[in-house]
Amino acid sequence: MTSHAQYYEENLHPLQDKILKTANSLSSPFYLTGGTAETTIQLNGKEIPVRMKAILHCDKNWGIGKNNSLMFRLPKDMSFFRRTTKGKTVVMGKNTLLSLPEGKPLKDRTNIVLSSSLEKDGKSGFIVASNLEELKAVLSRIDNEEIYVIGGAMTYRLLLPYCDEALVTKVDADGNADAFFEDLDKNPSWELVEEGPPEKDGEFTIRFYRYKNKQPRKL
């Protein structure tokens, strides 16, 4: 079994200046925007809606993990993950953060962690959002409109309706998972728009898929 520690090894520390600055500037109490208005950011004087995508790999049963670890070692997929999320904002749940080496955030990305229990000290190189409303408030203050939801199961479940796309790497194996992503092939709100060829990744065969949400909920 591959731990998050091994999988994300190359993505880690040192903590980036930008992340720390962002975290510190957001550590003061939040003033929630509330309401049902779309979450937007100001970029070059324009209001831009925040766009959220889920990124994950899963086994043939849509299993994504076991014992708070990843189930496969997939160098090619890891490199795709790194390329896609570099310079962007990533949102993860507390368990996913804790599964990273020393519980440290991913480098070269602004890291937001959903948690009702973690300290909001602004010193750990990540931003804590303790509920969905707080997450929206945080996102509206970040100078990056591309947000990637990177897991785990609970966090995907919460944020999937707001995602406009899901980038799914399917592994042709059964990992005997205990954590699952929703089966998008059975969800009428989602459609498959891209399907890559089968390719070797380590000892496994993978395929890259892109799904589109026909009606993403406004963040």
Ligand SMILES: NC(=O)c1ccc[n+]([C@@H]2O[C@H](COP(=O)([O-])OP(=O)(O)OC[C@H]3O[C@@H](n4cnc5c(N)ncnc54)[C@H](OP(=O)(O)O)[C@@H]3O)[C@@H](O)[C@H]2O)c1
């Ligand atoms: N295959 C992949 O691509 C992939 C990617 C990432 C993770 N994973 C796997 O996913 C599994 C972990 O999934 P998980 O569901 O246990 O963990 P998770 O989503 O990473 O974290 C769950 C925690 O996040 C916090 N949280 C979630 N929703 C919240 C909300 N609305 N408000 C406040 N806090 C919220 C809670 O922390 P508090 O208790 O502090 O409130 C909750 O206990 C592992 O097996 C991992 O390896 C797989």
